[in-house]
Amino acid sequence: MGLLLLIPILLPIIAGIHILKKNYEDRADRERFVSRAVILNAVIVIVMALFLRGQEGVLLPIIPGNPIAFKLDNLGALFAGMVSLLWILCIYYAFEYMKHEGDENRFFGFYVMTFGVMMGISFAANLVTLYLFYEFLTLANIPLVMHGDSIQAKTATRIYIIFSIFGAALALCGIAMIAFTGGGSTAFVPGGALKGVVAGATVIQIAFLFTFFGFGVKSAIMPFHAWLPCASVAPTPVSALLHAVAVVKAGVFAIARVTYFTIGPDLLRGTIAQNVALAACIVTIVYGSAMALMSQHLKRRLAYSTVSQLSYILFGIVLMSTDGYLGGMVHLFGHAIVKITLFLCAGAIIYKTGREYVWELKGIGKAMPVTMIVFTIASFALVGIPPLPGFFSKWFLTAATISSQGSMLAYIGLVALGVSALLTAVYLFSICANAFMPGEGFDYEAANKDVSDPNRYMTVPLITLAVAIILFGLLISPMINILSL
Amino acid sequence: MGIAIILLLLIGAVVAWNCKNDQTARKIGLVVTAINAVLAVVMTVSVMNSGPQVLALGSGIGQQIINIGYIECFMACLFGIVGFLIVWASMSMISHDVEEKLIPMFYGLVLALLGTLNAVVFFESLLGVFISIELSSFAAAGIVIVKNQTENVHAGLKYLSLSILGSSLVLMGMVLLYVATGSLQIGGIAKVLQGSGFMAEKSAYVLWAYGLITGGVAFKAALFPCHIWLPDAHGTAPSPSSAILSSLVLKAYIVFYMKMVFGGVGFDLIANSPMRILLNVVMVVGVIAMIAGSVLAIMQTDIKRMIAYSSVAQMGYIFMGIGIGTEAGLFAALFHILSHAVTKSGLFLVAGSIIEQTHNRDLNKMGGLGKLMPVTMALFTIGGLSMIGIPLFVGFNSKWNFASAIVGSSNYWLLIPLSISALLNALYYLPVVIRAFFGQEAKECTEPLGSKERPIKDILPIILLACLVILFGVAAGPVSDFITKGIQALAAIGG
Numbered sequence: 007m008g009l010l011l012l013i014p015i016l017l018p019i020i021a022g023i024h025i026l027k028k029n030y031e032d033r034a035d036r037e038r039f040v041s042r043a044v045i046l047n048a049v050i051v052i053v054m055a056l057f058l059r060g061q062e063g064v065l066l067p068i069i070p071g072n073p074i075a076f077k078l079d080n081l082g083a084l085f086a087g088m089v090s091l092l093w094i095l096c097i098y099y100a101f102e103y104m105k106h107e108g109d110e111n112r113f114f115g116f117y118v119m120t121f122g123v124m125m126g127i128s129f130a131a132n133l134v135t136l137y138l139f140y141e142f143l144t145l146a147n148i149p150l151v152m153h154g155d156s157i158q159a160k161t162a163t164r165i166y167i168i169f170s171i172f173g174a175a176l177a178l179c180g181i182a183m184i185a186f187t188g189g190g191s192t193a194f195v196p197g198g199a200l201k202g203v204v205a206g207a208t209v210i211q212i213a214f215l216f217t218f219f220g221f222g223v224k225s226a227i228m229p230f231h232a233w234l235p236c237a238s239v240a241p242t243p244v245s246a247l248l249h250a251v252a253v254v255k256a257g258v259f260a261i262a263r264v265t266y267f268t269i270g271p272d273l274l275r276g277t278i279a280q281n282v283a284l285a286a287c288i289v290t291i292v293y294g295s296a297m298a299l300m301s302q303h304l305k306r307r308l309a310y311s312t313v314s315q316l317s318y319i320l321f322g323i324v325l326m327s328t329d330g331y332l333g334g335m336v337h338l339f340g341h342a343i344v345k346i347t348l349f350l351c352a353g354a355i356i357y358k359t360g361r362e363y364v365w366e367l368k369g370i371g372k373a374m375p376v377t378m379i380v381f382t383i384a385s386f387a388l389v390g391i392p393p394l395p396g397f398f399s400k401w402f403l404t405a406a407t408i409s410s411q412g413s414m415l416a417y418i419g420l421v422a423l424g425v426s427a428l429l430t431a432v433y434l435f436s437i438c439a440n441a442f443m444p445g446e447g448f449d450y451e452a453a454n455k456d457v458s459d460p461n462r463y464m465t466v467p468l469i470t471l472a473v474a475i476i477l478f479g480l481l482i483s484p485m486i487n488i489l490s491l
Numbered sequence: 492m493g494i495a496i497i498l499l500l501l502i503g504a505v506v507a508w509n510c511k512n513d514q515t516a517r518k519i520g521l522v523v524t525a526i527n528a529v530l531a532v533v534m535t536v537s538v539m540n541s542g543p544q545v546l547a548l549g550s551g552i553g554q555q556i557i558n559i560g561y562i563e564c565f566m567a568c569l570f571g572i573v574g575f576l577i578v579w580a581s582m583s584m585i586s587h588d589v590e591e592k593l594i595p596m597f598y599g600l601v602l603a604l605l606g607t608l609n610a611v612v613f614f615e616s617l618l619g620v621f622i623s624i625e626l627s628s629f630a631a632a633g634i635v636i637v638k639n640q641t642e643n644v645h646a647g648l649k650y651l652s653l654s655i656l657g658s659s660l661v662l663m664g665m666v667l668l669y670v671a672t673g674s675l676q677i678g679g680i681a682k683v684l685q686g687s688g689f690m691a692e693k694s695a696y697v698l699w700a701y702g703l704i705t706g707g708v709a710f711k712a713a714l715f716p717c718h719i720w721l722p723d724a725h726g727t728a729p730s731p732s733s734a735i736l737s738s739l740v741l742k743a744y745i746v747f748y749m750k751m752v753f754g755g756v757g758f759d760l761i762a763n764s765p766m767r768i769l770l771n772v773v774m775v776v777g778v779i780a781m782i783a784g785s786v787l788a789i790m791q792t793d794i795k796r797m798i799a800y801s802s803v804a805q806m807g808y809i810f811m812g813i814g815i816g817t818e819a820g821l822f823a824a825l826f827h828i829l830s831h832a833v834t835k836s837g838l839f840l841v842a843g844s845i846i847e848q849t850h851n852r853d854l855n856k857m858g859g860l861g862k863l864m865p866v867t868m869a870l871f872t873i874g875g876l877s878m879i880g881i882p883l884f885v886g887f888n889s890k891w892n893f894a895s896a897i898v899g900s901s902n903y904w905l906l907i908p909l910s911i912s913a914l915l916n917a918l919y920y921l922p923v924v925i926r927a928f929f930g931q932e933a934k935e936c937t938e939p940l941g942s943k944e945r946p947i948k949d950i951l952p953i954i955l956l957a958c959l960v961i962l963f964g965v966a967a968g969p970v971s972d973f974i975t976k977g978i979q980a981l982a983a984i985g986g
Contacts, residue, residue: 066965068887068888068964069888070968070971112929138882138883141882142881145876148921148925149925149929152929163925167921171914174913175890175909175910175911175914176906178880178891178910178913179897179906179909182894182895183894183898185895186895187898209898212903216906
């Protein structure tokens with residue numbers, strides 16, 4: 007039964023290859039195929055997430071003790087379910103958006119393929135399988151990052167390759183250490199497979215740091231964050247779905263797997279390794295927000311914001327307590343829907359007006375009301391106004407810090423969260439304020455002539471996401487129940 | 492059976508060389524390598540069933556012992572199967588590089604080379620090994636020179652002279668060992684060296700002897716900085732020759748070195764004697780080679796020179812594994828011999844196909860090639876991904892083995908160069924793939940899809956090599972077990 011999990015992994019990959027081979031001439035044909043494939047796959051994933059939890063299956067014994075194996079546990083099911091729903095919204099958005107980018111067959115081919123790879127990451131039953139899909143994620147993303155073929159796109163691709171491959175190699179070294187000290191296996195066990203197998207050894211700390219910074223490359227931890235702002239040259243559906251949700255959260259997801267399912271927080275609590283990781287998170291939280299404030303390019307600003315927000319999640323994870331883990335995971339899901347919304351709004355603006363800089367958005371709220379209202383809701387959510395998602399994350403993270411009674415660093419982390427929230431408010435609300443209140447005597451007609459909201463392909467996903475953001479609070483307690491280790 | 496393989500290949504060589512007709516020579520080459528592959532597999536099965544086969548010829552100091560154990564079978568299969576696939580691929584490619592009248596000579600040299608390589612691995616007697624090494628050097632230089640262009644002759648002579656320098660260093664080391672131990676058989680040497688107190692007393696002798704052998708093997712197997720002949724020789728040779736030279740020839744000398752070090756000195760003494768210093772040097776130089784080879788490869792614009800420098804880097808991996816000096820390190824090195832052989836031979840043959848079809852060697856002009864030669868470039872992609880170490884390809888298992896060996900021996904600092912090296916590999920293989928399939932040129936490419944592709948029957952052997960890359964990537968278990976048995980046998984030589 008466990009090998010049924012291969013279906014949602016392989017189906018999008020085959021569909022993607024089909025799109026690349028078939029090279030659709032007609033846009034409607036391709037859209038029909040893409041939407042059917044993605045919706046079918048999402049339905050399969052959700053059905054499996056509901057009914058097949060706990061199933062596992064072994065596919066290939068590539069390495070002794072570490073076969074390619076799949077398992078559907080609660081964290082994986084939740085992650086896969088969220089990714090699937092967001093994928094559906096994003097393809098409809100992309101149908102409209104990609105009209106002005108061109109070369110859509112290649113784009114949708116790899117966009118759909120990435121869906122399957124993400125399912126592989128969610129369903130992996132051990133670190134080697136996770137690593138396999140992690141590498142494939144890097145590769146499947148290369149054509150998407152360099153889609154525009156501009157000089158910036160080529161530079162961004164180069165930087166992306168350098169960071170991702172080096173990070174994966176570091177992570178692999180860490181995995182090899184974990185496998186060696188843990189007696190060969192790296193299978194996921196809630197609470198840590200190594201718990202009780204090894205006493206707190208230096209090797210484990212080194213292994214944790216290797217995997218933390220190795221997988222951390224994808225989630226843009228300092229000093230490996232530089233690729234993410236560069237990669238914002240990619241088409242908006244890529245920035246939104248992959249560089250705010252799927253790819254970057256794959257990094258976070260992998261770190262959560264290492265910390266809470268392989269090594270186990272007990273072996274790491276209070277060690278130097280934990281402090282190093284905490285320090286990296288704190289620096290990244292503040293640095294990302296500060297850089298976001300200084301960036302005038304809208305997508306770059308959002309990308310730096312992602313850099314900062316991802317470290318909120320990592321901060322929760324490396325608190326090495328169940329509360330910290332839950333706080334991190336709540337933020338993982340909350341940030342996913344909020345940041346994808348912000349990016350899609352930014353994309354709608356770029357699509358309709360071609361404007362990419364913050365100062366060009368004066369008074370745009372009147373011309374594109376739906377887009378900007380959704381943007382404002384998402385901004386409130388990210389800053390953390392109750393009862394929107396950001397509030398819950400911050401609540402849980404604060405509670406976890408205090409209850410974990412960790413080192414000084416954890417409290418410094420709280421200060422960093424506060425500073426970052428302030429910066430977030432400034433860099434997001436300044437956009438909203440400018441858009442709706444450009445000042446006395448602003449000439450709306452001249453500034454935003456012929457600008458209007460995009461068509462329903464874009465607005466329906468935006469409104470859906472806004473509703474999801476508002477209702478997110480209702481999901482918190484079931485989510486916590488499911489995720490508890 | 493070992494002697495049968497050697498004789499078959501050598502007789503085949505003489506017959507092929509003396510053919511008047513190039514078509515006949517090709518057929519002889521193909522048939523003889525096919526029989527060789529079958530014999531190697533049969534021999535492996537019989538060794539698995541009934542243990543090592545030992546054949547002793549003569550007696551006294553000149554006694555020649557041919558000892559076929561697990562490692563010998565592993566190498567014989569590698570030489571047999573990969574050699575056969577390369578010779579098969581050469582059927583359609585060789586006339587692009589070699590004049591018709593020289594083709595019989597080419598196949599004669601290839602068969603002679605395979606025969607002598609097998610002999611290097613099979614002989615346990617240092618004298619026999621040395622003679623085989625010398626003969627193989629000439630045959631190896633021959634398959635470079637056979638292209639008969641000025642640059643080939645230069646490259647071949649450079650290769651030959653440095654190769655002979657290498658073998659003379661090896662010879663000096665062997666003589667020193669003989670003086671110290673009074674034996675010319677690896678088994679005999681092992682018994683003396685691993686005897687109680689010998690190493691403590693005569694460590695300087697042994698260290699000098701092994702130092703000279705290491706230096707010699709470094710030249711023969713292109714360990715940086717003794718690699719200077721390799722890019723010229725592998726870069727200019729006919730592509731099937733490059734494939735044989737990089738995937739098989741380099742490896743024979745390395746296996747000889749492994750037998751000398753791990754069979755002769757043994758794992759225990761390596762850990763607790765001055766030999767550790769020598770192996771540390773080998774390890775560090777291997778790491779430098781790993782990085783330097785890749786950096787040099789990134790700087791190349793010629794596809795074959797890039798692949799050749801990549802071999803320099805891969806030899807660095809193997810020497811690093813040897814230098815770690817544990818069973819896991821040796822295992823990683825031996826597995827990498829297999830991994831590199833199947834991957835690199837495929838890459839060279841792909842490069843040959845590209846050059847043959849487009850008359851272009853410049854990497855910067857290969858944009859859009861994925862549209863013109865989709866199958867060929869897909870094969871290149873498989874090879875490149877394996878070299879980077881993506882799972883499902885054999886290169887990943889190699890990388891994993893090295894990482895495990897490093898962790899097991901507590902040399903954690905080696906993990907950093909290992910990671911950097913993976914990145915560097917990506918930096919020269921991925922751009923080629925990306926330019927071929929995705930770049931601006933690929934979009935502007937107007938020629939019909941697949942218009943420059945070679946017929947499938949001609950690239951079938953390359954496809955089979957790519958299948959091996961994937962097969963060993965997903966199911967390395969049996970071959971890993973086999974190598975492990977070989978290492979146990981090696982460790983037991985000294986008794």
